[in-house]
Amino acid sequence: MAVLECHLTFLLLTSVLAAILGSLQVGYHTGNVNAPAKIIEGFFNQTWRDRYNESMPDHSLTLLWSLSVSIKDFGALLGCLGVKYLADSFGRRNSILIVNCLSVVGASLMVVSKFIESFEALILGRLLFGLFCGLVMSLNPLYIQEVSPTALRGAFATLNQVAFASGILLGMVSGLETMLGTEKLWNMMLSLSLIPALAQYLFLPFCPESPRYLLINKGQEDKADAALLRLRGSPEGVLAELEEMKSEAAHARPSVGVWGFFQKRSYRQPIIIVTCVNLTSQLSGFNAIINYSTTMFQANFEEAKYLTLGVGAVNVMFTLVAFFLMEKAGRRRLLLIGFIIIAVCNLLMTVVDSVVQMVPELGSLQVLLVFCLISAYELGPGPISWFIAGELFDQPGRSIAMAFASMLNWGGKFLLALLFPPLMKVIGGYSYLLFMIMAVMGFAFTWFRVPETKGRTFDEIAEDFRGAENLPLHNKNGFNTFT
Missing domain, CATH: 1.20.1250.20 (MFS general substrate transporter like domains)
Structure with a gap:
């Protein structure tokens, strides 16, 4: 408890919680499509019937639904490829804010797919959201670990998984027929991830960049010192942390x-x-x-x-x-x-x-x-x-x-x-x-x-x-x- 009292500040907690809002979104879209699957398949079939005056063949419908579900994971694999460039070029915090727009655009496409009668929009939305998944599930623990004190680093990194699991449960609940998993409301169910996405834009910009990134990657010691002081709340221990970062920087290659x-x-x-x-x-x-x-x-x-x-x-x-x-x-x-x-x-x-x-x-x-x-x-x-x-x-x-x-x-x-x-x-x-x-x-x-x-x-x-x-x-x- 003494460790918590020493290191846990309001800004540190806010920074961690603001970051894991991205993982909450990832979990939500992992858990929300299972229950209303038949309803969304019905939307695919109806859209096809309106276009071509015939029902979609069963094997084609099954293939299209499998593509819709799995394309998020495929997008996540592609998204991982951009982590290094973003994290090292724009910083850990700024990169989370940048990739959050993929979530907003992806969820918006999923929502409007019903209104414009386009299952292609839903699939594209899930692909874009998948890119977000691959990026944010790397960037979040990266940022959290680098802003956390050593004594809390693992616990705070675990909060990323807590948010992910909580999102899965929320998605499961919202997808029930008694909630939003109905023929009329399924697209509104897909829109709920926009709430944490927009909340992230409200809170994360006021949180400091990773001091470790500022010092080791950018060589900006004054900014790193200021960010660390804001996160820790008092100068006690800040000097020791800075010295540890300098020691790592001395041993590390520039890139x-x-x-x-x-x-x-x-x-x-x-x-x-x-x-x-x-x-x-x-x-x-x-x-x-x-x-x-x-x-x-x-x-x-x-x-x-x-x-x-x-x-x-x-x-x-x-x-x-x-x-x-x-x-x-x-x-x-x-x-x-x-x-x-x-x-x-x-x-x-x-x-x-x-x-x-x-x-x-x-x-x-x-x-x-x-x-x-x-x-x-x-x-x-x-x-x-x-x-x-x-x-x-x-x-x-x-x-x-x-x-x-x-x-x-x-x-x-x-x-x-x-x-x-x-x-x-x-x-x-x-x-x-x-x-x-x-x-x-x-x-x-x-x-x-x-x-x-x-x-x-x-x-x-x-x-x-x-x-x-x-x-x-x-x-x-x-x-x-x-x-």
Whole structure:
């Protein structure tokens, strides 16, 4: 509590909350299209009928709807490519404001698509919004980590995931037929993301730019000092933070290109860590459940959509738990606990799925296992996979690292959304064994190779990797979580 009292100021909190409004938008458009899917498909079909005086063929309608849903993730993959240019050219805060216009334009196109009777406008809107997703989910943790004090860095970065999960739940609720998921109001439902988008334009311009960006990237020490003083509220500790930034700047190259990023010797181990943590997190089953939980529950429950709301609520609840535990338990411990629980849940779900037709009462156990898996994911692998890249790299490589991590995240989501339905048709519940294997791999890799970053400055973490071919991570005092 003393740490919070020392470092938590109103402006710091405002800066973090203003930034995560972007993640709230991303989550909202992730969760709001599942429930009204048939209604929006009906709009596609009616538009086609009005144009050509015939109904759209079923296979074409299915393909068009799949394109509409998946094009957001494809746009996100493309958006990741612009993170370095924006973040290093315009700054972290300004870049968030710039990309926010993609959200506004994208949501506006989705809204007007019904009025102008154009499903092309809805698809284009989701593509533009996807570009926003890929950019903002990298820029947000980048900005948050660089404005936060070391003692709160991980907890505040976790708020990005809290906002994302909260947006998913809000989207699920708004998409219900009893809310806005109706034939008359579905396009109004898609417009609600404009509220946090416009709120971001109201609050974020008054928040300071990242002091670390100002000092290390731009060489503007006076501006960095002023921004840091505004964020911390008092001169105590500001000098020490500035000295730590100068130390990092002294060791860092002025700039690192994409090719140089993958060639630089001191980046090799962090790249491997980011790759393994992100892929094992994304391919451990969470995204399959988020995308297809309603379908999973429909076999045994009439009101499956309300159980899906339960999934969304548990998702939010445990991101909040992760927020409070992140600076107490540390990254490594939460990753290890999360991965091992996910592995056990996937194993048990395989068993339950194989016998649930013979013993329908086990359907309730299946729901419980789904809730447990969601909880374990959000306890560690979920939030940490989004921000660990920002902690493992120095300032010149940090923006590329965040873009790389974001591409792995969105690529994993896209791959799982694409492969899970055919996997279920081919091997059924044994699909969960594949997810279990990924979770076990994530646990083993974390145990042997992932260092603890809790309570350590960026320069201290970078020192572990600097100029080393084989890194003696096991010799670091903070590496073994359990000692």
